[in-house]
Amino acid sequence: MSLDEFFVTGEPLIYAGMVAIVLVTSAIIFLLTYFKKWGWLWREWLTTVDHKKIGIMYILSALAMLFRGGADALMMRVQLAFPDLNFLNTQHYNEIFTTHGTVMIIFMAMPFLIGLMNIVVPLQIGARDFAFPYVNALSFWSFFFGALLFNISFVIGGSPDAGWTSYTPLAGAAMSPGPGQNFYLLGLQLSGIGTLATGINLMVTILKMRAPGMKLFQMPIFTWSTLVTSFIIIFAFPILTVALALMTIDRIFGSQFFTLTGEGLPMMWANLFWMWGHPEVYIVILPAFGIFSEVIATFAKKQLFGYKAMVWSMILIAALSFLVWVHHFFTMGAGAFVNSVFSVSTMLIAVPTGVKIFNWLGTLYKSKIQFTTPMLWALAFIPSFVIGGVTGVMLGMAAADYQFHNSYFLVAHFHYVLIAGTVFACFAGLEYWYPKMFNHKLNEKFGKLSFWLFVIGFHVTFFPQYFLGLDGMPRRIFDIGPEWFTLNFISTIGAFGMGLGFAVFVFNIYYSYRTSQRETTGDSWDGRTLEWATPTPVPHYNFATQPTIRGLDAFVEMKKHNESTFDESKLEPIHMPNNTGQPFIMMALLFMSSFALVFEWMTLAILFLVGVIVMMVVRSFDEDEGHHVEVEEIKTTERQLRGL
Amino acid sequence: MQSNVKHTPLEYQTEHNQMSILGFWIFLAAEVVLFSTLFATYAVLFGRTANAPLPSELFGIEIVLIMTVLLLTSSFTCGIAIHQMRHGSNSGLITWLIITLVLGLGFLGFEIYEFIHYSHEGATLSSSAFWSSFYVLAGTHGLHVTLGIGWAILLIIQLYKKGITAVTSRKVFIISLYWHFLDVIWIFIFTSVYLIGMVI
Amino acid sequence: MSNQVKKVPTQHIVGFVLSLVLTALAVWTALGSDLSTAWIITIIMLLAVIQAGIQLVMFMHIVEPESQNGHVPWNMIFHGFVTAAIVVVGSLFVMVYGF
Numbered sequence: 001m002s003l004d005e006f007f008v009t010g011e012p013l014i015y016a017g018m019v020a021i022v023l024v025t026s027a028i029i030f031l032l033t034y035f036k037k038w039g040w041l042w043r044e045w046l047t048t049v050d051h052k053k054i055g056i057m058y059i060l061s062a063l064a065m066l067f068r069g070g071a072d073a074l075m076m077r078v079q080l081a082f083p084d085l086n087f088l089n090t091q092h093y094n095e096i097f098t099t100h101g102t103v104m105i106i107f108m109a110m111p112f113l114i115g116l117m118n119i120v121v122p123l124q125i126g127a128r129d130f131a132f133p134y135v136n137a138l139s140f141w142s143f144f145f146g147a148l149l150f151n152i153s154f155v156i157g158g159s160p161d162a163g164w165t166s167y168t169p170l171a172g173a174a175m176s177p178g179p180g181q182n183f184y185l186l187g188l189q190l191s192g193i194g195t196l197a198t199g200i201n202l203m204v205t206i207l208k209m210r211a212p213g214m215k216l217f218q219m220p221i222f223t224w225s226t227l228v229t230s231f232i233i234i235f236a237f238p239i240l241t242v243a244l245a246l247m248t249i250d251r252i253f254g255s256q257f258f259t260l261t262g263e264g265l266p267m268m269w270a271n272l273f274w275m276w277g278h279p280e281v282y283i284v285i286l287p288a289f290g291i292f293s294e295v296i297a298t299f300a301k302k303q304l305f306g307y308k309a310m311v312w313s314m315i316l317i318a319a320l321s322f323l324v325w326v327h328h329f330f331t332m333g334a335g336a337f338v339n340s341v342f343s344v345s346t347m348l349i350a351v352p353t354g355v356k357i358f359n360w361l362g363t364l365y366k367s368k369i370q371f372t373t374p375m376l377w378a379l380a381f382i383p384s385f386v387i388g389g390v391t392g393v394m395l396g397m398a399a400a401d402y403q404f405h406n407s408y409f410l411v412a413h414f415h416y417v418l419i420a421g422t423v424f425a426c427f428a429g430l431e432y433w434y435p436k437m438f439n440h441k442l443n444e445k446f447g448k449l450s451f452w453l454f455v456i457g458f459h460v461t462f463f464p465q466y467f468l469g470l471d472g473m474p475r476r477i478f479d480i481g482p483e484w485f486t487l488n489f490i491s492t493i494g495a496f497g498m499g500l501g502f503a504v505f506v507f508n509i510y511y512s513y514r515t516s517q518r519e520t521t522g523d524s525w526d527g528r529t530l531e532w533a534t535p536t537p538v539p540h541y542n543f544a545t546q547p548t549i550r551g552l553d554a555f556v557e558m559k560k561h562n563e564s565t566f567d568e569s570k571l572e573p574i575h576m577p578n579n580t581g582q583p584f585i586m587m588a589l590l591f592m593s594s595f596a597l598v599f600e601w602m603t604l605a606i607l608f609l610v611g612v613i614v615m616m617v618v619r620s621f622d623e624d625e626g627h628h629v630e631v632e633e634i635k636t637t638e639r640q641l642r643g644l
Numbered sequence: 645m646q647s648n649v650k651h652t653p654l655e656y657q658t659e660h661n662q663m664s665i666l667g668f669w670i671f672l673a674a675e676v677v678l679f680s681t682l683f684a685t686y687a688v689l690f691g692r693t694a695n696a697p698l699p700s701e702l703f704g705i706e707i708v709l710i711m712t713v714l715l716l717t718s719s720f721t722c723g724i725a726i727h728q729m730r731h732g733s734n735s736g737l738i739t740w741l742i743i744t745l746v747l748g749l750g751f752l753g754f755e756i757y758e759f760i761h762y763s764h765e766g767a768t769l770s771s772s773a774f775w776s777s778f779y780v781l782a783g784t785h786g787l788h789v790t791l792g793i794g795w796a797i798l799l800i801i802q803l804y805k806k807g808i809t810a811v812t813s814r815k816v817f818i819i820s821l822y823w824h825f826l827d828v829i830w831i832f833i834f835t836s837v838y839l840i841g842m843v844i
Numbered sequence: 845m846s847n848q849v850k851k852v853p854t855q856h857i858v859g860f861v862l863s864l865v866l867t868a869l870a871v872w873t874a875l876g877s878d879l880s881t882a883w884i885i886t887i888i889m890l891l892a893v894i895q896a897g898i899q900l901v902m903f904m905h906i907v908e909p910e911s912q913n914g915h916v917p918w919n920m921i922f923h924g925f926v927t928a929a930i931v932v933v934g935s936l937f938v939m940v941y942g943f
Contacts, residue, residue, distance in 0.1 A: 131663045196674060204667045207916060208659070234670060234920070235927045238678035246685065246780065255769050255776035256694075257685065263692035264773040271688075271939055272681060275931060322930055326938055338942035613794075620798045623811075652910045662912045669906075669917035673924035680928030684935040705875060712867055720860040723903045727853040824903045828896045834867075835892040839874040843884050 008158050011092060013075070018155050047579040049133035050540055051118045054140045056437060058115025059430065061144055065108040066423075066502070068151065072100035074499055077461075081492040083482045093478035094161035098184075099154065101164030105284070106188060107147040109418065112426045113287040114143075114198055117226045120433055121202060123531035124220045126211025126549070126565075128542045131204040133577045134619075139194035139201065141587035146191025149594055153183035157598065160184035163476065165273060166247070168258035168266040173251040179598045185248045186594040190587075192240055199233030202226055211530070214549035220529040221297075221310055225290025228314045229283050232321060236279035243272035252600055267332055274325040282321040285417065286314055288425030289356060292378045295428050296363050298525050299375040303553055305362035306355075313352035313359075320349045330401045339398035346396035353389060357382065372525070373447035377428035380455045381420055388416025391466065406476075409469025415462045427454075427505065435524040439537045440516035442508050450504035457497025464491045520643065528553040533565045535641035541629050544638050545570045566638045573628040580624065586615040653730050655817040658810055668818045672825050679829050682784060683836065686777040690844075694772035699841035702762050708838045711754045712830065718747035719827035726820045734807050737816065741800055744823065748793050755786050778837065785833060788826050795819055859902030866895045 008014050032038050045053060075096055079088045088096065118136070122129060130136045153159045157179035162171035171181050206227045210219070219227075246257045247269065256262030258269045297304040304310065326334065326342035360382060369375065391413040395404050404410055435441045464487040473484045480488050522535040533555045534542055545567040550557050558564070593608035638644075655661055693699070722744045728736030759779065762768075767775045799815050806812055870888045873879065879887070900906045906918045 132667060200667050200670045200674070203670055204663050208663050208666065208913075231923075234674045235677050235923065238674045239681045239931065242678055242681035242685070249769075249776070249780060253769060255780065256771075256773045257689070257776050257780075259773075261694075262770070262772040262776075263689075263694045264776075265689060265692065265939070268685065268688055268935075268939060271935055272685070275681075275934070322927060323934075325934075333943070334938055335942045338938055617798060620795075620815075621802070656908075656910050656912060665911060666913045666916060669913070670920050673920035676921065676924030677927045677931065680931045683928070684932040687932060688935050688939045705871065709867075709871065713864070716860070716863050716867065719899065719903060720856060720863075723856040723859070724853055727856060731851075821904055824899050827903075828899045831867075831892050831895050831899070835870060835888050839870060839888050840885055843874050843881055 006156060008155055013088075013092070014154060021155065042581070043579070046584050047137075047581045049129070049137045049577050049579055049583075051122050051130050051133065051136060052437070052538060052540075054136055055115045055118030055120075057140060058111045058118060058143070061147060062108050062112035062115060062426070063506070065103050065111070065147060065151075069100050069103040069108055070499060070502060072096045072103070074495055076100065077492040077495040079478060080480050080488050082489070083480050083485055085479075088478065090478050091161065094163075094476075095154070095159035095180075097476055098160050098163050098166075099150075102150065102160075102184065102188070103147075104418075105164065105280070106191060107143075107150065109284040109422045109426070110195065111143055111147075113229075113284060113422070113429075114195070116291070116426075116429045116433065117202060117222075117229075117287065119437060120429075120531055121223050121226050122205065122209070123436070123534060123538065123542060124223045124529050125206060125209060125214060126530050126543055126546050126554075127205060127209040128574060129577065130201050131209060132201050134580065134583065135197050135201050137580070137583035138587065139198040141583050142194030142197070142590070143191045145587045145591035145594075146187050146189070146194070149190060149591055149598070150183055150187030153180060153187075157183065165270070165277070167273075168247065168250075168269040169260050171247065171269075172259055172266070173254075174259065174261075182248070182251060182598040182600075185244050185251070186598055189241065189244045189248070190590060190594055192237055192244070195233055196237040196241070199230040199237065203230040203234065206230070210549075211543075211546045211554075212548050214554070217308065217311065218549060218552050218554070220553075221293040221304055221307065222287070222290035222529075224311050225286045225293075225314060228318045229286045232279045232283050232286070232318050235322070236276045236283070239272060240276035240280075243269065243276065246272075248597075252597065267329070270329050270332065271325070274328040275322075277328065278325040279318075279321045281417075282317055284422045286317065288381075288421045289314065291425040291429040291432070292360065292381055293363075294529065295374045295378045295432050296360055297553075298432075298527055299370040299372055299378075300363050300367035301370070301526075302363055302367050303528075304359070305365075306359040307552060309355055310359050313355040316352040317349060320345060320352070324349065327396055327398075327401070330398045331405045336398075343396055343398040347393055350389065350393050357386060372431075373442070373444055373451055374428040374432040376448065376451050377424045377431070380451070381424045381428075384420035384424070384455075384459070385417060388413055388420055392417065404469065406474055407469035408465045408473045408475055411475050412462045412465035412469060415465070419458055419462070424455075427451075432525070433531070435519050436522075436531055436534075436536055436538065438513070439519050440512060441519075441524060443512045443516060446504055446508035446511055450501045450508060452501075453504060454498050454501030457494045457499075457501055460494025460497060461491050462494070464488075464494075522641075523555075528556050530554050533558060535566075535638065537641070539634075539637050539641065541574045541576055541634070544574075544634050564642075566642060568635065571631045571634055573630055574634065575626055575628055577626040578624050582615060582619055582622070586612055586619075589615060653813070653817075654808065654810055655729075655813040661810060661814040664814055665818060665821075668821055672821065675825065675829075679781075679784070679832075682777070682781040683832065686781050686837065689773040689777045692773040693767075693775065696767045696771040696775055697765055699774070699778070700844065702765055702767060703838050703841050705838075705842065707754055707758055708834065711751050711758075712834050714747050714751045714754070715827050715830050718744045718751065719824050721747065722820050722823045726817060729808055729813055729816055732808060734803060737808065738800055738803055741796060741803075741816075745793055745796055745800075748789055748823075752786060752789055752793075755782065759783075781837065782833060785826065785829055788822075788829075792819065792823055792826060795822075855902050859898050862898050862902075863895055866891050866898075 032041060045057065048054065075088060076093070079085055079093060160166065160180040160183055162176055162181060166181065166184055169175055206223060249255045250257050250259060256264040258264055258266045260266065293304055293310060324342055324346045326338060327346045330339050391409070395401055395410060395413055431442050431447060468484055468487050471484060473480065519536045523532040530547070533547065543565045545565055547554065547558055547563060547565055589608050589611040593605050593612060596604035596608060655665065721740050725737050725740035725744060728740055769776055769779045796819055799812070799819060802812050803816070870891045873887050874884055877884070900921065906921065
């Protein structure tokens with residue numbers, strides 16, 4: 001293979017991307033060397049097993065991916081702004097809508113939410129870390145390297161171009177030769193391992209490590225949403241693992257699962273993909289519901305209305321999420337009975353979702369709302385998400401779906417649920433828990449500016465797309481007809497509004513770091529749940545003493561009884577895990593093995609795989625028992641943080 | 645239950661051990677779904693043999709029955725190993741684990757022989773959708789058995805070095821769950837692949 | 845501790861014998877009986893489920909109270925099997941019979 005086959009050539013935008021990558025990487029290397037920070041990077045971050053630091057790394061990576069996916073989106077919107085524009089060619093356009101979708105779902109939405117879960121869930125249940133901190137680090141690095149593998153495809157080897165759903169036979173070896181599609185398969189596989197491990201880890205953490213006295217139905221609602229999400233992850237991700245493996249075997253080892261030869265069945269891919277894919281939608285939306293519930297209860301200054309109904313509706317949504325997958329391919333040609341069954345089950349999901357909407361409204365009803373930025377995101381979410389949900393029910397009607405299918409109506413629908421649901425929640429959650437992570441709030445003025453730019457931009461972008469869809473504009477076309485010009489142009493303007501909103505948000509991180517007042521109490525928003533009971537910055541052991549839980553909204557009770565998580569009479573040495581570089585090294589090796597497999601360099605792939613196995617053996621013989629934080633150290637830390 | 649600690653097997657005695665075992669159960673639940681996806685693929689692609697031989701022409705009951713008995717017995721001996729562990733007998737534990745491994749290796753040997761035999765008859769991974777799904781389903785199970793054997797060897801070394809401790813007993817208990825689970829999966833492969841393949 | 849554990853692993857032996865009997869029964873049903881194909885499939889799948897249950901309860905100790913893990917293991921395995929049924933039956937329904 002010559003070099004010009006290895007690197008992507010002939011595309012000015014991609015050359016610019018290469019230059020940018022080289023510049024940014026050299027800048028980072030220079031800065032780390034100049035400030036002698038390599039040791040710091042290794043000791044404090046690359047080897048950490050602390051759930052708070054891992055969470056921060058998740059969120060930083062997710063923000064980078066939001067930038068990447070957003071850049072893809074803006075390029076698409078520019079191309080679609082005018083008829084016959086040649087900003088992107090067809091091939092490049094195909095690659096960009098593929099990577100946009102994949103990056104946003106797999107490498108932005110999920111890690112962003114998992115990052116928030118990492119930081120918040122142990123704090124909310126009064127735990128000192130995850131059940132398996134080592135595995136947690138492993139999960140993060142598997143996500144990180146999976147994302148890296150997927151993202152380098154645009155400069156090395158070429159991006160996948162068969163859509164984020166990667167339907168066969170288009171995505172098969174016959175019609176998509178070369179490494180592009182392999183990057184998709186192995187990048188997702190690599191990060192999927194981590195997601196499954198995180199699901200198990202979170203479930204065990206929540207089931208076994210709650211503070212004394214905390215019953216399941218006294219857990220904060222975000223923790224509940226995490227538990228239900230973990231359940232979905234555990235049962236949905238293995239399906240993706242198998243689907244990806246089958247297509248990989250098809251492409252690399254010549255099997256006939258999804259091919260047109262050998263009596264293969266290409267639609268089986270769609271079936272398997274959506275059996276994972278639909279639960280996946282709820283993996284990214286249920287934690288969002290959890291975040292909004294926390295934010296709304298905090299800033300309405302009330303206990304969440306209908307807590308039990310909230311929990312049960314989430315459980316019901318989780319169960320139904322496994323029973324609706326066919327609505328993604330009603331037009332495949334299955335019989336009327338199949339489509340009817342899945343049409344009905346799809347519409348059923350609107351019921352528990354409706355319950356949740358009314359519960360949020362019930363919480364807001366007659367409350368004194370405090371209009372902070374996180375609360376604004378939550379308030380904007382409710383009506384926006386309802387629009388997305390209602391159009392979803394329209395799409396769920398199989399007969400009508402024959403009209404909506406594959407049109408911009410669908411594009412508008414899923415952006416309305418995923419942006420108004422998940423992305424708003426990511427912003428709300430990040431701003432809400434920001435003081436817990438970084439010891440200062442984000443500036444409210446810039447926060448609100450970015451909120452308004454983003455939300456208005458969002459509606460301007462996607463509302464016209466419903467009508468474009470009704471006007472017959474299909475999705476995934478790179479060139480618009482003149483009759484669709486006006487609405488597309490408006491949509492593009494909106495997209496730049498969203499981009500501007502994101503830019504202001506990022507600027508706000510820097511601005512607030514420089515100017516915001518530092519937190520003193522740890523209870524930044526007069527919070528209701530346990531995470532606000534810790535001082536900020538949160539000591540690495542989280543809780544000096546575990547509180548005893550009496551009911552819902554544990555911290556409200558504690559404040560009433562004047563209790564804290566630092567009870568000097570109850571202090572005991574705390575057992576904590578040691579940092580380790582093994583997860584990073586193991587996943588780096590797996591990354592290299594996957595990279596070799598992308599190019600079908602078998603010897604190299606096996607060689608690195610042996611390296612991974614060696615790392616597992618090392619782990620098996622590892623006798624690291626962790627260390628104890630002594631009482632004196634806890635006392636000093638807590639007194640200093642609490643200003644005693 | 646006053647003497648609770650006394651009755652509790654060593655592998656359950658620390659909270660960390662309990663969590664590891666619980667985590668592994670949850671992982672097994674995920675594995676159930678993983679294999680079910682392979683079963684679903686096999687079932688949907690059943691009959692799509694193209695020009696390759698039909699399963700009923702190749703499957704023979706003798707070899708499959710031998711494999712089944714080998715694996716069932718290994719699952720039993722693995723259970724005896726855990727029984728020995730709870731008795732506190734390290735040598736008994738190691739002996740029964742080694743017997744389990746030998747039976748597992750025997751199973752693998754027959755599986756490899758079977759695969760080679762089928763491919764000589766013209767049924768390979770790439771000859772048709774049906775045979776792809778057969779090889780990947782049975783092969784994934786075989787790969788699990790292989791991993792289990794490698795893993796168990798590591799544990800036997802640790803048992804030699806350290807004896808039965810809270811850590812090693814937890815690890816051995818977890819691999820016993822894994823090994824029994826592979827038998828559960830094999831029961832379904834035996835029934836829905838081989839028996840049904842010979843009936844239809 | 846050793847005196848609390850029974851010397852003879854009765855449960856394991858019973859489980860092993862039952863597994864062998866059920867396997868033999870399944871083989872006979874499939875290859876030796878004159879039942880119709882639909883009945884054979886129903887019966888041998890049922891036998892497989894029973895045998896899986898024996899492994900889980902008698903060999904894997906899925907319900908041991910000493911584990912302090914309560915009902916979670918069997919709850920999750922149960923839901924795993926429910927999902928498995930959805931995946932297999934659902935795929936057949938959508939891709940083969942409902943077409």
